Amino acid sequence: MLLSWTSGEHRQGEIGYVAHPDHTGRGYVTEAARELLRLGFDGLGLHRIVGRLDARNTASVRVLERLGMRREAHLRENEYVKGEWTDEAVYALLAREWRALAARA
Numbered sequence: 001m002l003l004s005w006t007s008g009e010h011r012q013g014e015i016g017y018v019a020h021p022d023h024t025g026r027g028y029v030t031e032a033a034r035e036l037l038r039l040g041f042d043g044l045g046l047h048r049i050v051g052r053l054d055a056r057n058t059a060s061v062r063v064l065e066r067l068g069m070r071r072e073a074h075l076r077e078n079e080y081v082k083g084e085w086t087d088e089a090v091y092a093l094l095a096r097e098w099r100a101l102a103a104r105a
Contacts, residue, residue: 003036003049011047013040030063037067037068041098048094054079054089064091068101 002016015036033051040046042081053060056087069091077085 001032001036003040005044006050011045013039013046013049015049015051017063024059029042030066032068033063037098038094041095046095049093050090050092052079052088052090055089056070061089061091067093068097069093 002014006012006014015033017029017033020037033105040049047096050072051060051064052066052070055061057075070093071089072092073088073090077088078088079086
């Protein structure tokens with residue numbers, strides 16, 4: 001799990017994660033990523049946090065959407081991964097959206 005502060009001036013961050021296949025499907029990634037969002041928004045005062053992923057990774061798409069993040073971009077053949085060009089999806093969440101989600105919980 002990773003929370004990276006990408007811009008101090010614009011109060012931007014990025015989350016990322018990798019999970020061993022033996023431990024997927026149990027909600028661990030969603031739970032840990034939610035805590036990273038909480039740290040970023042509530043602890044560090046970030047305005048916007050993004051998550052970038054291989055667009056074919058449907059499990060990660062579901063994680064980010066469960067967290068309330070929305071798809072902002074689909075970049076065609078943006079990265080060269082394991083010998084082939086792949087698409088990248090970009091998801092994001094704003095601090096005010098995070099607060100609204102927390103108020104509903």
